[in-house]
């Protein structure tokens with residue numbers, strides 16, 4: 001019955017690949033099998049304790065493990081999926097991509113030891129404007145596959161993040177330096193946390209979150225993102 005219903009919906013509003021725009025086949029979700037095959041995977045997950053993403057944090061803060069799913073650049077095929085998620089109100093894509101990434105990473109044991117998922121928060125204004133927080137959607141997808149709970153009230157974003165695409169790296173660093181506040185240290189104290197973002201560029205945003213989370217005491221912070229901008 002549910003399958004029939006889905007087929008009917010598909011007739012009325014065809015589900016299409018977020019990258020190439022072709023219609024999705026029955027079992028495909030968010031992106032088609034061909035685009036999935038061609039996703040430029042970073043393979044961070046194979047060396048989660050030492051890779052280019054980990055190294056963004058090394059001199060700044062102790063980091064557990066870190067991995068991004070694919071290399072990201074604006075306008076690239078993989079970039080189109082992120083763009084759809086952030087600017088085309090395609091909230092479902094966030095959960096579905098989170099699930100796909102989580103299935104692959106679970107197979108490599110990436111989630112072993114992780115106790116809580118912490119999505120990078122948006123300011124209230126930005127969240128209202130967009131209608132959702134894309135990092136929370138990704139976290140929901142990951143949680144659905146791994147069963148790891150989400151602590152989305154632990155951090156709050158206090159500074160408006162501006163239009164990050166237009167700022168240079170230094171301005172961006174300053175912008176996010178004090179952008180987050182730890183609200184509920186008791187939610188995260190003593191736990192192994194997995195910070196989740198959609199794209200990591202300089203690492204400044206996740207670094208700022210990690211420093212704030214560390215104030216709760218005895219935490220290990222790891223990082224997960226869909227996209228990673230090749231340095």
Ligand SMILES: [Zn+2]
Nearest residue numbers: 017020032035
């Ligand atoms: Zn496709």
